[in-house]
Amino acid sequence: MNFKGRFFMKMLRTLNFFLIIGSLGAFSAVAWLVGCGTTKSTNNSGGTVTTSLSDPPVCSTTSVPSGPFSAVWVTVTKVTANTDANAASGDSTSANSKCFLTQLGSKSGLPAGDYQQIRIYLLANDSSSGPSTNNCGTGNGWNCVVDNATGPHELTLPSEAQTGLKIPSGQIAGGKFTIAAGQSADLDIDFNACASIVKAGASGKFLLKPVLHAGEASVNNATIGGTVVDSATGSGIMGAMVLLEQPSTVTGVTEPVDQVVYATTTDASGNFFICPVQGTPGTTTYDVVIAAVQGGVAYNPDIVFSVPVGTTLGNLKLVSEGIGNAGGTLAGQITSAGASGAIAEDVTLQTFTKATPTGGTETEVTIPWLSTNTTQPAALPQNFMTQATANVVSPAVACPASTDCYNYEITLPASAAQVGTFSGGSANLPTPPTTPTNTINYDLLGTVPNATPGCTTSPAIVPTLAVTPATTTPVTVLAFTGCT
Secondary structure: OEEOOOEOOOOOOOOOOOEEEOOOHHHOOOOEOOOOOOOOOOEEEEEEEEEEEEOOOOOOOOOOOOOOEEEEEOEEEEEEEEOOOOOOHHHHOOOOOOOOEOOOOOEEEEEEEEEOEEEEEEOOOOOOOOOOOOOOOOOOOOOEEEEOOOEEEEEEOOOHHHHOEEEOHHHEHHHOEEEOOOOEEEEEEEEOOOOOEEEOOOOOOEEEOOOEEEEEEOOOOOOEEEEEEEOOOOOEOOOOEEEEEEEEOOOOOOOOEEEEEEEEEOOOOOEEEEOOOOEOOOOOEEEEEEEOEEOOEEEOOEEEEEEEOOEEEEEEEEOEOOOOOOOEEEEEEEEEEEOOEEOOOEEEEEEEEEEOOOOOOOEEEEOOOOEEOOOOOOOOOEEEEOEOOOOOOOOOOOOOOOOEEEEEEEEEOOOOOEEEEOEOOEOOOOOOOOOOOOOEEEEEEEEOOOOOOOOEEEOOEEEEEEEOOOOEEEOOOEEEEEEO
């Protein structure tokens, strides 16, 4: 059973990314299986749950800047849930006969309780059987990425793909998904396919490093939307990057850090519409962050704090940095080494600027990237795979002895952010200046996802990197050591 596009209940919208939900062997007609944890169910009276899978269109080929992928295909064999946040993969799969989904978007019974762990299982690429139609083609496995230049490539899956790609409580909105006795709920799993793909430098393979979030989504009003316009002309800005963020705690950073939960791009008229958004309409809030470059001209970023789910923001004005200014660039090197010398690592870089909501605490806000010297989409914080031979930049920079490295170049908005806090039905952004303040400070954080505790970087974060239009700001080397 194949499904195409973003599915949420009755296929509310179609995007440029695709998900295969397969009818697989032992599962017969069961495309998704939601297993019930048996250790901590609090009530024998069940509720019903509708499961949906969604993905953001940040590297859509129809958006500007154009992303590198035309499609991503993954074959999902089942989805399981558990009330125990620390449950092992096998603890969630012993579902009773009432506890399954026969197809995506159908309803199933679940014991009442607070579910704190969700797992997604993918079909192995070397499996001898799968969906009747394999959209990856012959020789590309059951999970693949289709890039615009060379067609489909097999996605190398992590070992967890068969034991379940875990969505822990920290990646579930509110820390848990509650099923009340006799009530129904909607579970949205946000599979950020675009941000989950890393191209290994040495081998050229495409690796799946899943970025997953989950939470309850209301069928009605589970949206955040608006229109991004040029402050001088009032015209809509096509391809502006829009991030929905929520604060979290990050090791090495003293302030709260706004992490990306959802991402999208604006249409030809500057409109954006993100749906479904997890949370309670009118109560759950997100910080909306916008950046854009159009026709080689960059704009300042907008930050609107505390936007409730169910809000349409109206016109959000961005200020042009001027003709010939396509942003500013951060350039530097990541190195990685273990006890025995060079070792390849998958390093995530994030760039923040400090902003303060009205009556709130100063926050490190993630700003969308305008471009980067990788094959990945620019909008989101992304991964860089260090390699034995330094990638080519100008001027050339080699890897230091006994290290693997990657030389990155990240182009960002180069003018000060306009900051507002939502209240009274308004974004409350200040009146746009005639010309922007053409400098902005960024902090750069490098982390190794799922690294052993010994794999650390010095410095932990590089602060106060001043970026101005059409210039390159050099960054201190981020050296990861003690890696395995």
